[in-house]
Amino acid sequence: MTLTLRLCALLLGCLLDLMFGDPHWMPHPVRAMGALIALLERPLRALFPKRPGGELAAGVVLVVLVTGLSTGAAVLALWLCRHIHPLLAFVVEALLCYQLLAARSLRDESVKVYRALRDGTLEEARKAVSMIVGRDTERLDEAGVAKAAVETVAENASDGVIAPLLFLAIGGAPLGVLYKSINTMDSMVGYKNDRYLYFGRAAARLDDLVNLIPARLAGVLMCLAARPAGFDGKNAWKIFLRDRKQHKSPNSAHTEAAAAGALDIQLAGSNYYFGKLVEKPTIGDPLRPVEPADILRCNRLMYATAFLAMVLFCGVPLLLSLAF
Template sequence: MRPFFFALPLGALLDLLLGDPRWALPHPVVLMGKAIAFLEKIFRRILPKTPGGERMGGALLALCLPLGSWGISFLILWALGLIHPILAFLAESFMCYQILAGRSLWDESMLVYKELRKGDLEGARRMVGRIVGRDTQALSAEGVTRAAVETVAENTGDGIIAPLFFLMLGGAPLGFFYKAVNTMDSMVGYKNDRYLYFGCIPARLDDVMNFLPARLAGALMVLSAFLLPGYRGKNAFSIWRRDRRNHKSPNSAQTEAAAAGALGVELAGSAYYFGKLVEKPTIGDALRPIQPEDIPRVGKLMFCTSFCCLLLCLGGRLILWGGIL
């Protein structure tokens, strides 16, 4: 099925305008989360409780959920296309909107910013705890700010650029395939006692699918630092080249390094997860102290990076699909 050219920009516009409204209609990611929990329970019950059995369960999850997400969205668009192409176009536009997460990432990070501006550190900790995986109860105001900046920078890659990349390649069905992989990683891709074996294959699949988009995101964020006034383009390029591998994940430091250089601050470093200190290298140079204002600044960097990627993806879609009709 050939994806509609204008579905992608329309979906991106809807995301920019509407974000993630609390509708009665369940969000696909919520449904994916419920499916992951259900399938995990089933696979753990029927497979041996051994490292090999848990790896097999994770492999089955990594097979079933992405393919199921692709298949359901494909069938919906195919069926609507039989009724009328306009229905399929509107449905794919709405699906593209649901797959992208730029506006919701901005909104959530700005809640942290507003609490910091009010001087409510406890409120800021609660707000940042909604969007980061680390322990936030003991973070200082600087630590809260750094966590918010890091998550906006990192999620620019897997929340916006990677979805745009796969939407360009294969329309909404491939976008949902990727979204399923990324949701699996966020739920089971932990190296703790419960998911060390069960989550290893879903986590590796996420690493593989994000490999090219993460590097595209880092490069486009460096370009955005040159385009936006008040950002350090040369430093963004320098830090991106130097620190883009300063993370256990092969992909996460790409955009974090570009953002750290563009802002002139130091990101990452050791943090507590589930009560345990995890040693991590720093990213960037502390040319100045990080400040709450860096949260909206990295948000603007995110939007510029997203816009550049959208233009690039529209050009790629013209090449791949040979037209706009």
């Protein structure tokens, strides 16, 4: 497939994602990746010695198998489609791009939290936010629930939208699938707890590596998008430059910092995870209290960032390819 057709397929996929969100009724590559990871975990643990070195080796094999099988399946599917008809290959490429992006789904899931805070009870809001965050939610007050949802939108703007968009623009659906397989492994086994400390280390380290550039690029794009979206662009840059490293992960705080600055609020800080209080630094300045409407504001900022990325990664190269 030519660069022009690939970029057109990506633009179509972006538009489908923004309009319709995650197509739950269709076979989904990310769900397939999750099923593969779950299927491989037990036999790989049984195959290697039950000690740190053995679990590390099992985790490396998991990474090789999941990335290889996922990417290979995408390459094979597109190759078969091209041999049937070029139009079919274009459609499948666009559908894969559509399924690998998560802007609309991120918006929809976080808006459920906003509606629960606006129209429901605090318990309903805690339940809604527990679907999209990893922290304990039983102790959260209204501001804590809203802050958790804002942080999720801000953080996932990078690995759920900007990063896959970048990889899709560079290498089409196969590279996008490769990235998403790594990101899915990290979300399932990349925890620093007793179960996954060693088994999930390879996946976590690889996810850190592939997100080094996208996370920083996403933070910059969010700062650039802040003022056009109607937010505090100057403060977005200030907090991004000051607080973007205020996280144990090398990548997680870049878009959180940009969002905190743009919205003039403070994010992060200590929270409970699996019943234990985890001390974390704050991101941003508490120029005003966090409120439920900040969920909608952060989504608007995320959409503006996604649109800017779509123009830079897809629109500009497409225009250049057509011109020359």
